Amino acid sequence: MTDPAARYSALFARRAAKPVAALFRAGAASPQDVIPLTYGFPDPGSFPYDDLAAASERVLDDGGDTALQYGPIAGDERFRDHVVERLRDDDLNVSADSIIVTSGGSQGIQLVTELVVDPGDAVIVEAPSFIGALQTFRNAEAELHEVPIDDHGMRTDKLAEVLARLTVEGKQPKLIYTIPTFHNPAGVSMPLARRHELIALARQYGVLVLEDDAYSELRFDGERAPFLYELDPEGLVIQVRTYSKILAAGLRLGYLVAPEALIPRLLPLKVDVGTSPFLSRLAVEFAADGRLAAHIERLRGLYRERRDAMLASLDEYAPPPTTWTRPEGGFFVWLRLPEGLDAGALLPRAEQAGVSFIPGTANFTHGDGSRYLRLTFSFLPPDQLTAGIERLGRAIQAALAGG
Amino acid sequence: MTDPAARYSALFARRAAKPVAALFRAGAASPQDVIPLTYGFPDPGSFPYDDLAAASERVLDDGGDTALQYGPIAGDERFRDHVVERLRDDDLNVSADSIIVTSGGSQGIQLVTELVVDPGDAVIVEAPSFIGALQTFRNAEAELHEVPIDDHGMRTDKLAEVLARLTVEGKQPKLIYTIPTFHNPAGVSMPLARRHELIALARQYGVLVLEDDAYSELRFDGERAPFLYELDPEGLVIQVRTYSKILAAGLRLGYLVAPEALIPRLLPLKVDVGTSPFLSRLAVEFAADGRLAAHIERLRGLYRERRDAMLASLDEYAPPPTTWTRPEGGFFVWLRLPEGLDAGALLPRAEQAGVSFIPGTANFTHGDGSRYLRLTFSFLPPDQLTAGIERLGRAIQAALAGG
Numbered sequence: 001m002t003d004p005a006a007r008y009s010a011l012f013a014r015r016a017a018k019p020v021a022a023l024f025r026a027g028a029a030s031p032q033d034v035i036p037l038t039y040g041f042p043d044p045g046s047f048p049y050d051d052l053a054a055a056s057e058r059v060l061d062d063g064g065d066t067a068l069q070y071g072p073i074a075g076d077e078r079f080r081d082h083v084v085e086r087l088r089d090d091d092l093n094v095s096a097d098s099i100i101v102t103s104g105g106s107q108g109i110q111l112v113t114e115l116v117v118d119p120g121d122a123v124i125v126e127a128p129s130f131i132g133a134l135q136t137f138r139n140a141e142a143e144l145h146e147v148p149i150d151d152h153g154m155r156t157d158k159l160a161e162v163l164a165r166l167t168v169e170g171k172q173p174k175l176i177y178t179i180p181t182f183h184n185p186a187g188v189s190m191p192l193a194r195r196h197e198l199i200a201l202a203r204q205y206g207v208l209v210l211e212d213d214a215y216s217e218l219r220f221d222g223e224r225a226p227f228l229y230e231l232d233p234e235g236l237v238i239q240v241r242t243y244s245k246i247l248a249a250g251l252r253l254g255y256l257v258a259p260e261a262l263i264p265r266l267l268p269l270k271v272d273v274g275t276s277p278f279l280s281r282l283a284v285e286f287a288a289d290g291r292l293a294a295h296i297e298r299l300r301g302l303y304r305e306r307r308d309a310m311l312a313s314l315d316e317y318a319p320p321p322t323t324w325t326r327p328e329g330g331f332f333v334w335l336r337l338p339e340g341l342d343a344g345a346l347l348p349r350a351e352q353a354g355v356s357f358i359p360g361t362a363n364f365t366h367g368d369g370s371r372y373l374r375l376t377f378s379f380l381p382p383d384q385l386t387a388g389i390e391r392l393g394r395a396i397q398a399a400l401a402g403g
Numbered sequence: 404m405t406d407p408a409a410r411y412s413a414l415f416a417r418r419a420a421k422p423v424a425a426l427f428r429a430g431a432a433s434p435q436d437v438i439p440l441t442y443g444f445p446d447p448g449s450f451p452y453d454d455l456a457a458a459s460e461r462v463l464d465d466g467g468d469t470a471l472q473y474g475p476i477a478g479d480e481r482f483r484d485h486v487v488e489r490l491r492d493d494d495l496n497v498s499a500d501s502i503i504v505t506s507g508g509s510q511g512i513q514l515v516t517e518l519v520v521d522p523g524d525a526v527i528v529e530a531p532s533f534i535g536a537l538q539t540f541r542n543a544e545a546e547l548h549e550v551p552i553d554d555h556g557m558r559t560d561k562l563a564e565v566l567a568r569l570t571v572e573g574k575q576p577k578l579i580y581t582i583p584t585f586h587n588p589a590g591v592s593m594p595l596a597r598r599h600e601l602i603a604l605a606r607q608y609g610v611l612v613l614e615d616d617a618y619s620e621l622r623f624d625g626e627r628a629p630f631l632y633e634l635d636p637e638g639l640v641i642q643v644r645t646y647s648k649i650l651a652a653g654l655r656l657g658y659l660v661a662p663e664a665l666i667p668r669l670l671p672l673k674v675d676v677g678t679s680p681f682l683s684r685l686a687v688e689f690a691a692d693g694r695l696a697a698h699i700e701r702l703r704g705l706y707r708e709r710r711d712a713m714l715a716s717l718d719e720y721a722p723p724p725t726t727w728t729r730p731e732g733g734f735f736v737w738l739r740l741p742e743g744l745d746a747g748a749l750l751p752r753a754e755q756a757g758v759s760f761i762p763g764t765a766n767f768t769h770g771d772g773s774r775y776l777r778l779t780f781s782f783l784p785p786d787q788l789t790a791g792i793e794r795l796g797r798a799i800q801a802a803l804a805g806g
Contacts, residue, residue, distance in 0.1 A: 004664035011577055011611050012668065013521045020671040044468035052471075056459035065447035068455075068651035103506055103675040110674050114542065118416045119522070136674045139517065174414055208414050248471035252679040261407035265415065268423040271513050271539045272506040276655040276682060 014119070015139045035355045035388035037375045040184065040331055046302060047248050048286070048295055055285035059278065071277040073267050075101025075255065079280035082287060083255055092230055098260045100267070101253070101275040105214050108240030108256035109133050109177075112210050113140045114269045115262070116174040122166055124176045126154050128334070128363030128372065130184045130212065133177055144365040145173070151325065153190030154178050156197035163205045173207045180228055182215035182330025185363050185374035189328060192225045199228060202236045211239040215330035217246050217296055220304035222328040234259045243283055245331070245378075246296050253279050303331070309382035310375065310389060317393030319400060324375075331378040334360070336371050341399050343373040349399060355391040417522070418542045438758045438791035440778045443587065443734055449705060450651050451689070451698055458688035462681065474680040476670050478504025478658065482683035485690060486658055495633055497660050503669055504658045504678040508617050511643030511659035512536050512580075515613050516543045517672045518665070519577040525569055527579045529557050531737070531766030531775065533587045533615065536580055547768040548576070554728065556593030557581050559600035566608045576610045583631060585618035585733025588766050588777035592731060595628045602631060605639045614642040618733035620649050620699055623707035625731040637662045646686055648734070648781075649699050656682050706734070712785035713778065713792060720796030722803060727778075734781040737763070739774050744802050746776040752802060758794040 003019065005012075059067050067076075074080070080096040087094055102108040109132070117123060119141035125134065127146035137144055145166065147159045159176070166173050178198065180190040190198070202209045211228040229239040242254035253275065258266060286292060310333055314324055324335040335357075337343060343359035350356060360372030375392075377385055406422065408415075462470050470479075477483070483499040490497055505511040512535070520526060522544035528537065530549035540547055548569065550562045562579070569576050581601070583593040593601070605612045614631040632642040645657035656678065661669060689695060713736055717727055727738040738760075740746060746762035753759060763775030778795075780788055 005668055008611070008662075008665060008668075010575055010609060011519045013517065013519050013524070013577075016518050016668045016672065019667060039473075041473055044472055047468065047471040049463045049467045049471075053460045053463040056463075057456045060452045060456040060459075064452045065450065066653070068450040068452075068653040069447050070442075070444055070647075070652045103678070107675045114416065115419050116414045116416050121416070132674055132676060135671060139672055139674065172413055174416075206413060208411070244473075248681070249473045249676075250469070250471040250680040252675065252677065252681075259411075262411060264422060265408055265411075265419045268538060269419065269542055271535055271542065272510045272655065273535060273652075274655065275506070276679065277653040278651070278655075279679060279682065 015141060020135075033354055034351050035380065035384055035391065037355060037357045037377075037380070037385070037388050037392070039379045040376055041379045042245055042249055043302060043378060046299055048291075051286055051291055052248070052282065055282050058285045059281045067278045067281040069277065071274050073270055073274045074099065074263065075275055076277040076280035078284050080255075082284045087257070090227075092227060092257075094233070094257050095260060097263060098257055099255050100258070100263065100270065101255045101280055102240070103254065103272070103275050104244055104249075104252045105212065105240045105242035105254040106132050106136070107275070108254055109136050109210065109212065111256065111266050111269050112175070112208070112238050112240070113137060113142070115266055116208055117142045122171045122173040124159065124162055124173055124207070125365065126178055126183070127365070128185055128360055128369060129177065129365075130179060131362050133212065134363075134365060137177070146365055149183065149186055149188060151188050152194055153180055153183060153188050154194065154198065156194050156201065159198065159201055163201055163207070167205065173205060175208050175210055176202060177210045177212065178228070179212045179214070181213060181224070182218065182327055183332075184214065184330070185332050185358070185360065186334040187325040187327030187330055187332045188334070190225065195225055195228055195231055199231045199237070202232070207236065209237045211237055213239050214242050215245055218300060218303055218331075219329035220300060220307055229257055234261075238262070246299065247283060247286065247292070251279050251283070253283055303378055306377040306380070306382055306385055309385045310377040313386045313389035317390045319393060319397045322396060331376050333375045333377065335373050335375055337373070337396065338400060339371070341396065342370045344370060346373070346395060346399055350392055350395040353391040353395045355388040355395070357392065418544060423538075436757055437754050438783065438787055438794065440758060440760045440780075440783070440788070440791050440795070442782045443779055444782045445648055445652055446705060446781060449702055451694075454694055455651070455685065455689055458685050461688045462684045470681045470684040472680065474677050476673055476677045477502065477666065478678055479680040479683035481687050483658075485687045490660070493630075495630060495660075497636070498663060500666060501660055501663045502658050503661070503666065503673065504656070504683055505643070506657065506675070506678050507647055507655045508615060508643045508645035508657040509535050509539070510678070511657055512539050512613065512615065514659065514669050514672050515578070515611070515641050515643070516540060516545070518669055519611055520545045525574050525576040527562065527565055527576055527610070528768065529581055529586070530768070531588055531763055531772060532580065532768075533582060534765050536615065537766075537768060540580070549768055552586065552589055552591060554591050555597055556583055556586060556591050557597065557601065559597050559604065562601065562604055566604055566610070570608065576608060578611050578613055579605060580613045580615065581631070582615045582617070584616060584628070585621065585730055586735070587617065587733070588735050588761070588763065589737040590728040590730030590733055590735045591737075593628065598628055598631055598634055602634045602640070605635070610639065612640045614640055616642050617645050617648055621703060621706055621734075622732035623703060623710055632660055637664075641665070649702065650686060650689065650695070654682050654686070656686055706781055709780040709783070709785055709788055712788045713780040716789045716792035720793045722796060722800045725799060734779050736778045736780065738776050738778055740776070740799065741803060742774070744799065745773045747773060749776070749798060749802055753795055753798040756794040756798040758791040758798070760795065
């Protein structure tokens with residue numbers, strides 16, 4: 001079959017020269033009777049419809065003219081002030097001038113990538129990592145170098161090796177991309193000691209650190225470690241955050257926190273004329289009077305129950321020697337199949353058994369990870385999660401039996 | 404003074420290696436007593452606050468779950484269907500699969516740039532052109548080639564020369580960027596014959612055409628010429644559009660229409676996980692029952708009156724041999740100062756006289772344009788426009804007198 005895009009082939013930039021397989025997406029809905037443990041989606045039942053409608057009315061009532069007009073490229077000022085206040089509650093003291101409002105956290109990743117990555121530049125990523133970030137780095141034609149993670153996040157001993165090797169090769173690594181808290185897809189978090197080691201290495205080699213903090217506010221138990229940004233303020237860390245998990249993904253609202261000196265270099269890269277002032281103001285109005293804090297507290301309870309249901313059913317139904325992570329927050333459990341099994345091969349069998357998941361291969365850049373798969377507990381109620389895991393356990397069992 | 408970003412200099416990508424002067428923006432507010440003919444902003448008095456609040460309530464009431472959830476990367480399906488219907492009213496028959504929803508028109512320009520431009524690639528732009536697009540091309544490290552415009556838009560005879568020259572130099576031009584209708588900043592429009600010539604040249608040289616159509620719905624008089632996309636459907640044209648001028652800029656909502664074969668190549672470049680489904684649905688709900696059409700009709704009347712006021716005052720107050728364009732729609736008048744005057748030098752004098760404008764130099768890529776300036780008639784009521792132009796006329800007069 002002819003590629004319909006072939007007639008344009010003389011025009012494509014290198015990044016677009018080859019077709020890219022569509023990522024696993026909402027669009028590709030599961031069959032009716034399959035329980036989807038796939039989507040990294042918030043629970044739609046959790047969305048605060050009425051409070052958002054009321055907030056919207058207030059935005060349009062009072063000061064609506066600036067909410068509907070072009071605003072500063074860095075983003076709506078009231079929203080940035082609101083972010084400053086929220087971060088202060090987290091012991092993070094930043095100025096509104098350190099903040100750029102973005103279309104979700106993902107646009108923050110894109111801006112930082114454009115800030116430092118020329119084609120061929122070295123970017124260090126965790127293995128596994130967030131698929132969307134990997135796609136962004138590939139679009140920038142970065143040379144990706146993997147550092148494995150374990151139950152405590154990025155292995156800083158391996159990071160040191162990669163940095164030393166790149167130095168020997170005469171390459172200045174530009175960026176270390178990490179999800180230190182409630183990792184996507186792995187669910188794990190990096191303890192304080194490793195965070196210090198990571199910052200020390202970044203300083204030693206003069207590398208920027210991109211801290212993707214999409215999930216840290218959804219902690220169910222344990223104590224939070226300081227943000228990487230907190231350990232090196234105005235230094236080498238840029239943090240990206242999102243309202244997708246704590247409010248609603250369909251807003252597409254996020255922000256980044258960067259050393260103030262970098263903001264003037266980031267702004268010319270944000271060519272979308274600023275992220276929606278209307279959405280920004282909507283979030284501010286919604287958050288007022290402690291509503292956002294109370295909402296996040298509710299979400300913690302909701303997702304904790306789901307995490308517990310998933311882990312309990314894995315304990316019950318996953319045949320040994322299957323292993324999995326035990327996240328203290330976030331959306332995901334990362335499962336390793338018994339040796340000899342392959343997540344991609346298991347998927348059709350699992351779907352026949354009535355459950356789906358995301359095979360882990362796309363989360364690695366060098367083709368590893370065939371034994372891994374991602375399970376999401378955020379999207380479905382506990383009984384569905386339990387039923388789904390039971391079916392998954394059966395599918396693994398059958399595969400082990402060579403059936 | 405030390406550049407605070409200097410400590411990061413080993414990390415910057417080429418595109419971010421040098422500080423970029425901040426563009427003229429809303430943030431840089433004019434002094435209280437200065438009439439700003441600067442902002443390319445819609446009139447905030449025109450925003451349909453109540454109808455938007457009601458639309459927002461309906462979105463959150465009915466089907467709010469999908470409006471608040473992640474959606475397809477190409478954008479909300481109901482919004483794309485709504486766009487298809489609106490385009491059909493304009494005799495443009497496209498499929499929803501040809502549409503990608505974007506954060507304003509500007510993100511569409513960015514996606515198309517990333518689709519075709521590698522560093523050093525030739526991009527052809529009008530002189531003058533839209534500052535935001537020029538910034539986007541510079542971020543992509545395009546090599547920019549200018550084609551002058553006249554009262555009928557891009558000069559296709561000069562375009563032919565540039566294309567022929569690039570061919571002799573062995574360069575495949577990747578993109579022709581044009582604003583054929585109600586040009587920003589020049590206000591002019593391209594008649595049908597030139598549109599045909601442009602398409603013929605694009606075909607002859609196999610170049611993609613990016614048709615920026617931000618203003619065509621704000622026509623005050625004259626007959627519309629077919630869109631470039633209409634003259635070459637599923638061919639070499641990608642059109643970008645926005646709701647910034649016809650609804651509210653603060654939403655940051657736009658879309659692109661591309662040959663269907665190009666959509667799968669564009670989607671992996673849209674790494675922001677899709678433009679806000681909530682905003683998209685808000686626009687759909689607002690538009691229902693003919694509200695958007697009626698609103699645009701109102702805007703046409705509003706802006707026509709302002710255009711008329713600005714042109715009448717220019718006729719009255721601008722000293723010869725000042726010349727200016729007479730737009731049939733859009734937001735802008737483009738003014739050429741008498742020989743020997745410089746818009747940059749005139750600005751402080753004009754501000755002292757109580758009026759401001761945007762000097763034209765930033766709209767050119769090769770340092771030309773010092774005699775030009777942009778005047779915006781969309782943002783202020785007629786009496787203010789008249790007062791502003793009277794002050795501008797006085798400032799030009801004084802400059803001519805060498806005062």
